[in-house]
Amino acid sequence: MTRVKQLKRPLQLTNDGQLRHFLTIDGLSKTLLNNILNTAESFIIVGSKAVKNVPLLRGKTVVNLFFENSTRTRSTFELAAKRLSADVLNIDILTSSASKGESLLDTLRNLRAMQSDMFVIRHADSGAAHFIAAEVTPDVAIINAGDGHHSHPTQAMLDMLTIRRHKSNFDQLSVAIVGDIRHSRVARSQVQALKTLGCSDVRLIAPDTLMPPHASTLGVTTYRDLDQGLEGVDVVMVLRLQTERMTSAFLPSANEYYNFYGLTRKRLQRAKADVIIMHPGPINRGVEIESEVADGKHSMILNQVGYGIAIRMAVMSMVITGQACQSRETNYGCVD
Amino acid sequence: MPNIYQLLSQLFTQVDALLKEKAIKQPLITGIRTGGVWIAEALHQHLDSAHAPGSLDISFYRDDFSRQGLNPTVLPSTLPFQVDGRHLLLIDDVLMTGRTIRAALNEIFDYGRPASVNLIALCSINSRELPIQPDLCTLLINLKQGQYIQLSGPQPLSLQVINKVFS
Numbered sequence: 001m002t003r004v005k006q007l008k009r010p011l012q013l014t015n016d017g018q019l020r021h022f023l024t025i026d027g028l029s030k031t032l033l034n035n036i037l038n039t040a041e042s043f044i045i046v047g048s049k050a051v052k053n054v055p056l057l058r059g060k061t062v063v064n065l066f067f068e069n070s071t072r073t074r075s076t077f078e079l080a081a082k083r084l085s086a087d088v089l090n091i092d093i094l095t096s097s098a099s100k101g102e103s104l105l106d107t108l109r110n111l112r113a114m115q116s117d118m119f120v121i122r123h124a125d126s127g128a129a130h131f132i133a134a135e136v137t138p139d140v141a142i143i144n145a146g147d148g149h150h151s152h153p154t155q156a157m158l159d160m161l162t163i164r165r166h167k168s169n170f171d172q173l174s175v176a177i178v179g180d181i182r183h184s185r186v187a188r189s190q191v192q193a194l195k196t197l198g199c200s201d202v203r204l205i206a207p208d209t210l211m212p213p214h215a216s217t218l219g220v221t222t223y224r225d226l227d228q229g230l231e232g233v234d235v236v237m238v239l240r241l242q243t244e245r246m247t248s249a250f251l252p253s254a255n256e257y258y259n260f261y262g263l264t265r266k267r268l269q270r271a272k273a274d275v276i277i278m279h280p281g282p283i284n285r286g287v288e289i290e291s292e293v294a295d296g297k298h299s300m301i302l303n304q305v306g307y308g309i310a311i312r313m314a315v316m317s318m319v320i321t322g323q324a325c326q327s328r329e330t331n332y333g334c335v336d
Numbered sequence: 337m338p339n340i341y342q343l344l345s346q347l348f349t350q351v352d353a354l355l356k357e358k359a360i361k362q363p364l365i366t367g368i369r370t371g372g373v374w375i376a377e378a379l380h381q382h383l384d385s386a387h388a389p390g391s392l393d394i395s396f397y398r399d400d401f402s403r404q405g406l407n408p409t410v411l412p413s414t415l416p417f418q419v420d421g422r423h424l425l426l427i428d429d430v431l432m433t434g435r436t437i438r439a440a441l442n443e444i445f446d447y448g449r450p451a452s453v454n455l456i457a458l459c460s461i462n463s464r465e466l467p468i469q470p471d472l473c474t475l476l477i478n479l480k481q482g483q484y485i486q487l488s489g490p491q492p493l494s495l496q497v498i499n500k501v502f503s
Contacts, residue, residue, distance in 0.1 A: 018405065038409055045412035046396070051446035054396035056406075321405035 011134055013322075020322030021133045021142040022315045024151040025192040033160070033196055039314035040161050040307070046083060047309065056317050057086035060117040064090045065107075066145070067123045072281050072305060073145050073155070077120045080312035089116070104128075105136060112137045117320065119143070126150035126185075139327060141319040143312075149185055155280050156189030158311040160197060162300050163235055165307070166276050170194065174201040176229050176271075178263060179239030179288050182210045186280050187239055191218050205229035207261065209251065226261050230270040238263050238279045238289050254287045264290040268298070276300050338475065340493045343458060344375065347474045348382045351425070351456060354472055360423045360452075366390035366415060368440050371429030371487035375458055379427065390415035397439035413443060420448040429487040431457040434468035459485060459495070 012021040012028075019032065046054055062081040066074050074090070081088045091111070111119070118141040121129045126148030133142040146152040160170075167173055175194055181187045181204050194202050195218075202220040204211065215222050223229030230236065241257065251257050268275065277289075277298045285291045294301060355363060362385065367376025369391055376389040395410040426440060437455060444450065455468070459475035461484075477485065482500045487493065 039406055042393075042395075042410035042412055049446060050448060053446070055442070056396055056401050317401075317406055321402060324402045325405070 011130065014326045016325070018322040018325060019315070019318045020326050021129075021144075022153055022319055023129050023133060023142065023144045025153050025156055025189050025196065026151070028196065030196050030198065033157070033193060036157055036311070036314050036318065037161055037164055039318065040157070040310040041165075043083075043310040043313040044307070046313070047306065053083050053085050055085045057081065057084035057117075057320060060084075060086045060320060061115060062086045062088050062118045062120065062316070063111050063116045064088065064120045064145075065093070065111075065122070066091075067093050067104075067121075067128075068146070070122055070145070072308065073122065076305065076308040077143075077145060077154075077312050080309050080316055081118075081120075083309070084313055084316055086118075086316075108132060108136050112140055116140055117323070118316065120145050122146045124148055139323070141323040143315060143319065146185055149183055150188065152185040152189050152280075153193075154308070154312055154315060155186050156193040157315070158304055158308040159186075159190055159237060159278055159280070160193050161307045161311055162278060162304050163276070166300065166303075167234055169198070171198040171200060173199055173235060174203070174233040175199055175235040175237065176203040176205055176233045177237045177239065178205045178226065178229070179261065180210045180241045181206045181215070181239065182212045183242035184239045187237075190237060191220060195219055203229050203233065205261070207251070207257075226263075226267060227270055230267060233271045234275060236263065236268070236271060236275060236277050238277065238283075240280065240282065240284060241287060254284075258287055262286070262288060262290060263293050265292055265296070268293060274298075278304055280304070337495055337497065340487075340495045343474045343495070344378055344493075347375075347456065347458060347472065348379060350472045350474070351379065351383075354454065358423075358452075358454075362386060363423045363425045363454075364390065364415075364417050364419065364450075365425050365427065366392055366444070367427040368429075368436060369393045369411065371458075371489065372427045374487070374490040374493060375429055376425075376427040377490070379425070379456075387417045390417065392440050392443055394436055394439035394443055397442050399435055399439070415444075415447050418448060419444060419450045421451050424450045424453045426453050426455050428455070428457045428470075429459070430485045431455075431460045431468075431470055431473065432463050432484075434464050434466035437468045438466055458487070461485060 010027055012023045014020050064074055064077055078088055120143045122145040128147045129142050129144035144151055144153055177187050177190055191202055203223055204215055204220050205223045205226055275298055279301050283289055283294055364387055365376045365380050367373035367389060373391045380389045392413045393411045395407055454471040456472045457470040459477055460470055460473045462478045484498055486498050487495050
């Protein structure tokens with residue numbers, strides 16, 4: 001493999017197109033996304049066995065590095081790694097040496113020196129996972145568990161798995177994404193995944209202050225009016241108000257937001273009768289969604305949590321293989 | 337290559353004798369995907385077993401996972417019965433290295449602790465890499481380097497020697 005070819009290879013893929021890091025949906029093929037979904041399908045059954053573990057990652061060390069708070073994502077990553085029989089290290093940044101002034105680079109280099117095989121990284125800065133994969137520890141598989149406003153690829157893929165298991169082909173569906181799209185890394189990844197999988201009717205519904213300025217370039221339809229946007233949709237993906245990322249006044253009040261953009265039973269009547277409702281969590285009841293909708297028969301919110309484990313198992317097993325293949329090629333030349 | 341249906345008939349006669357010798361009644365039948373499942377279904381009909389046969393996809397238990405990766409179309413294993421304390425007949429079509437059987441045994445024990453497992457293979461090839469031997473087998477074959485055996489099916493079943501094409 002020549003140096004020129006190596007430079008052209010996308011960061012998250014091996015020379016033969018396998019996943020070696022999972023940083024973003026952007027640039028991944030429909031075939032690869034379907035492979036992730038198919039692999040996750042086969043892991044769903046593992047969760048129903050008496051022994052829920054499979055030995056795929058036995059002897060591997062997975063480090064969960066969460067520089068931001070998380071309950072669902074962190075615990076499902078941990079459970080996924082444990083079900084694959086990996087050794088899991090959870091680094092609590094707030095109580096780690098980072099709080100004594102150790103830099104991110106030094107923390108990562110130390111963890112790499114402990115023969116870690118995979119870092120699962122959540123960071124408030126967009127591009128943190130890319131930077132680490134490219135510059136700091138390229139020989140450790142990196143999974144992006146959310147970086148700033150940029151990307152949350154495993155959340156998007158578990159959403160796609162939820163849709164695929166409960167709906168028909170993506171190209172037949174109308175999907176609405178409602179809420180704080182401007183600050184949402186989930187929405188960006190969802191749009192990329194939906195478009196790649198062939199969904200032609202993706203609608204973004206938000207007030208102007210919470211709509212990203214570049215929305216019109218994403219190949220989606222934008223709506224300011226929730227009732228209009230919900231007309232005839234098959235899937236509604238509700239987003240949380242990211243108040244922690246709001247650096248100025250984007251909304252008059254949570255109450256007013258609920259009056260205009262809260263998903264209620266009454267508003268939901270505009271969608272198809274068999275609509276499904278999704279939310280990445282944590283949900284703010286009475287702010288972005290009515291409790292009766294969150295707990296109702298259309299809600300997939302708890303199903304999403306279970307599918308999250310399967311998706312993370314799929315991605316983890318795929319990047320470990322990709323990383324092993326890449327390092328064999330680097331050390332010994334192309335083996336195939 | 338002998339007729340596959342004659343081989344199956346011989347195999348089932350041997351199974352009857354094995355069950356009688358070991359005084360096993362109502363064994364649970366489990367085939368290893370894909371060929372083993374076809375044979376397991378035929379054996380299920382022959383024994384008129386009360387339990388539907390199980391099927392194992394050993395992809396999650398392979399020892400070459402980090403080299404080969406996962407097949408994205410892994411089908412879930414289904415054992416539609418409790419294995420604890422029961423006698424299992426584990427069916428494979430072609431026994432080669434023994435690595436598939438090692439993986440299958442590991443998976444079975446994740447479902448429970450069977451009283452016994454008997455390994456039944458339609459044919460066995462001279463390329464074992466692990467100390468695993470079948471309890472019953474109807475055909476022993478010595479293959480040349482670059483050859484392998486393929487069972488096609490399910491209807492009709494056929495067995496043939498394939499010469500690998502090296503690119």
